[in-house]
Amino acid sequence: GEVGIQNVDAKLEYMNPTGSFKDRGTAVMMSVAKELGVTEVVEDSSGNAGASVSAYAGRAGIIAHVFAPANAPEAKLQQIKVYGAQTHSIEGPREATTQAAIDYYQQRGLVYASHNLSPYFLEGTKTFAYELAASPAGVPDHVIIPVGNGALFIGAWKGFQELLAAGRIDKTPKMHAIQADGVMPVAAAFAGKRWTLEDSRPTIAGGISVATPPRKQQVLDILSASRGQSIAVDDTSIVWWQKAMASKEGIYCEPTSAAAFAGLQILAEHGHISREDRALVAVTGFGLKDAPPA
Known part of the structure; x- marks a missing residue:
């Protein structure tokens, strides 16, 4: 109702074991590491991926x-x-x-289990698409995802492409990448604007505060292929949506996820999503992982 769209669903990725979508990719990445006899790994993370790797590494010994x-x-x-x-x-x-992580693993000859670079991580995040295809409602018209490095965004699109090729779905959704306006390399590139590391500002959406994403071009290619949009939202709207989703829907998401709802509102206002379309927002992380909104 807040965005003028009749059919909006939220996929609660924070129901994964460590409270974020990162478990999808980590489960596969660390399983492969275990199979290959890896005994020690290095990861860098703003929080969610680090918790996920820590948990699955513990389980794998x-x-x-x-x-x-x-x-x-x-x-x-x-x-x-x-x-x-x-x-x-x-x-x-x-x-x-x-x-610092790169220096550490290179100096010690360890394995760099990077969620930003590992192809195995994307093999895990593609299950997001498979779950949507298997759900009673099926694949929506639009999928809105907060994007930093783009692991869920790219993995989901990979999944949709596989499902389409296998004849299990007859359409793929438009994929929309939402960023914070303090750190917006993808949104700026999509709009044809110049943006550099020097332009970055602090944002409460730490999970998407990635100034130099290594997979940026892949994200841009998917935006083009799916006929999606990438927009940046401000911290004020992020906080508003974080509070609104908690108080009106009982969904307490971290600021990074709230950015996606703020983006949904703008997409609807600009006519990129019509009132009759079915949209789905990826709620990527749980609110208790971050400081409470002011």
């Missing part, structure tokens, strides 16, 4: 080193630790955390 920004939400840092990973807190921008 693999030592995990998780590098996280020092300014990551305390709840996420504590979650990483409780699963048993050796945590490394890094000061500076998000990119500094990635570089």
